Amino acid sequence: MERNHLDFASPEKADHNDIHGSSVTSCGYSMKHEPKDSRVSAGSGVIGTSNQNPRDVISSAEGEEHNTEDEDNNSEDAQKQLVLYDPAAVGAGEIELVADPVDSQPRRNSFPNYASRILPSVGAFTVQCANCFKWRLIPTKEKYEEIREHILEQPFYCETAHEWRAELSCNDPPDLTQDGSRLWAIDKPNIAQPPPGWERLLRIRGEGGTRFADVYYVAPSGKRLRSMVEVEKYLQEHPEYVAQGVSMSQFSFQIPRPLQDNYVKKRPYRPALAHDEIEPVNRIAWIDQDGDTDLRLGMPGVPLFESLNQSFKKKRTPSKRMSNADAACKSS
DNA sequence: GCCACCGGTGGC
C-alpha cells in the first residue's frame, strides 16, 4: 500500500510578459491565469546549465501545499537535480517528477498555433522520503533512474541520499516544495534503467496539447525509437545489441502524469459506435463550404471541430477537413 | 530531407 513518488521539476524560463511583480518573484508564470493564447513562456532546463533565469518555472496549478518557507530558494533548487519519492501520495505506485537537467536545452515547438513558445523540460529530479515525506533532490538523471527502478521494493529515505549528502536527515528542511513555481509531474515507479549506452529521453509537451509528454530511447547509434514496436524492430535489425544483453524488458514508454489538472487537453467524449450506424445529421455545422476548420463558434484554442470529428470517426475524411457533406448537418 | 513536436486513432 505504499506509494512511490519520484518527481522532477521543470523550471522554465518565463517570458518577459509573464513576469508579474517584482523580479524577486520566483515564478513569472502562472498558467492558471494565463490567457489562452499568451502561451509564450515555457520551460527550459536550467539545472546544470548556465542559464541565468533558473527561477522561472512552470507553475503547478494545484496540489500546492505551501508547507514551508523555502519557496523562494528556487533559484538554488533549480540548479540542482533531484528525484523524489512519495510513499504517501495517492495512486499506488506512482512517482512524481518535475524536470530533467539533461534535456535542459531550450526547446521550442514549431507549430502554427503555438507561436514558437519554449517548451517545458525537466529541471530537477526529486524523490520523496518514505519517512518524512520531504522532497529530496537527486543529483543526476542516472541516479534518479536507478532509484526509480526499484522504488517499490526499496523505498527512498533521506538516509538514502547519504551517498551524495552525508549529513542529510529527516530533520533537514525539504529541498523542494510544491509551491506553484514549477510544473510537477508524477512519474511511474519501477521503470527499468535503459541499457548501458542507451538513453531514455522524456520530452514534455506544451500545455494544452493532446498528450503530456513523449518518451524516446536513443540507441548508441543515435537512432531514436519511440515505441516498443520500433524497439523490437530495431533490435531485430541489430542483433549485436541483443547479444550484449539488451532486451525488451529494459524499455518502457510510460510517461509521467502532470500534477496540474488540465495541462493536457481532455479528449472529447466519444459516443459508443452503435454497429455501423452513426447518424451524422443534427450535429454541428459551423464548418463552411471551403471546409474551413477555423470555427466561428469556437473559442480561441477550443477547436470544437475536434469533437465533431470524433462523432464522425467512421466517416473520417482523408484530409483533416470535413467534407461539406459531413458538415451539412446542422438541421436546426 | 530530416526530425522534433504535435494530433489523432483504436483499444481497453
Next chain:
DNA sequence: GCCACCGGTGGC
C-alpha cells in the same frame, strides 16, 4: 480516462 502507436508537418 489512459495507453500505445504512428502519421503529419514546420523549421532547420
